[in-house]
Amino acid sequence: MIAPAVVAGVLLAGPLVALLVRAPWDRLGALLAGPAVLPALGLSFGTALASTVLCIVLGVPLAAVLAGSDGWPRVVTRVARAVVATPLVLPPVVGGIALLLLLSRTGLLGRPLFAAFGITIPFTTAAVVVAQTFVGLPFLVLSVEGALRGVDARFAVAAATLGASPWATFVRVTLPLAAPGLAAGAVLSFARALGEFGATITFAGSLPGVTETLPVAAYIALTNDPGSAIAIAVVLVVVALAVLLALRERWLTGLRA
């Protein structure tokens, strides 16, 4: 039991330790403020925030629908859940290819969009946000759905008997009770959005200040400027750890609730 557990621990923590040991700490500030990293830093945090907002706006209603799906035929709920969770297990590059096939200028939805309005999504910051929302949404939906299911239904019933509309009941009673799950889901989807690479480079491309996010910049810098790549990696590791530490175990309870 002990030996495999130690191996697992080394496998999980070893790469992070190596990264922190090899990080160019003395030049870290200069590298992060340099032309290779700074635009990506701003872009990454901006797009990750935007996609988190989008995840909340779109994900909470979807979670509410799923949480109230007990009366549906079982096969429908099963398929719906599987579809929601797919981006969790899909290789991100595959997600990027799928997004291209849907939204590129010759894509299923992209072609009419381009023909009618001249809108192209790939190669824009919007494409980055779409890719990040695609991969981040399942975290929010599953977390909020779990939290909503954990809310004692008697509160909603009491609110309704006191004359609250279904909308008011949901917004003012049920949702606040599910707030920890919502917060956990939002933070997880933010972290996932910040780390998004495969779907972004496939679907959105890579242009400094427009679509070149931190992970993309790290990948491209690795060939000629490994110092910058490691500096970016340190930022992403620190943010990821901060997120998990800040949530303590709450991200687990959000899904378990």
Add this chain to the structure above:
Amino acid sequence: MNRPRRPRGVLLAAVLGAVAMALTACSEPHAAAPAAPPASASSTPSLSGTITVDAAASLNTVFPALASAFEAAHPGTTVRFSFGGSSALAAQIVAGAPVDVFAAASTTTMATVTKAKLTAAAPVTIARNALEIAVPPANPGRITGLKDFGTASKTIVVCDKQVPCGAAAQQVFALAKVSAKPDSYEPDVTSVLTKVETGDADAGLVYRTDVLAAGARVLGIPFAEASRAITAYPIAPLSASQNAPLATAFTDYVVQHGAADLAAAGFLPPR
């Protein structure tokens, strides 16, 4: 997900996996190689075993064909390929990737490997290549030449400056005095070609061999400056090879017998 209890664990595992992916957005495809014993002088004339060849993305049609012919001539041998942006491949080799032969799309990229003293023999140039504009067959952006790359309203993709095709692109832009406004800097030439093939880009700068290989899926537009930004393709066996005889034999095979296939694919002769 019909049972009320078990899916939670599965879900948690999936979430953990996704978090792990998010944490490690970038991963090295190769593990570090153990220090190789010095390559013994090929005392055995018969070749066997497997070698890995890292090659520039633009060689990805010619090399597999050459490898098939090589394997047919030497039964019991297998040549595997890892195609990618030359700079990324060079970085992996310098970082200790277990690679036997390297073929780069530029002499400067090869130089990073020779400087690290990782080549087992001096690199030999096997071919040269020139850039060409690739546009979707219907040419929706009405691209006529390099000057269109300076038009912000056209969707333009080129290779990143850090890979050879991107360095060559910067060279031709400078020669043509075009201030290019790309919409994306792609990590290798194949990604540029794909964006043109799917019609997402109005134009991309790729090698003429890529235009030829893509057939009817793209239209090539040659331009004058291309002849002044020719890239060379050097190949060399690597000192880290665990199968030095096979690495050298394949390198020699490409040098001696590759010319016809390379020319057929649109490559220029080495000189």
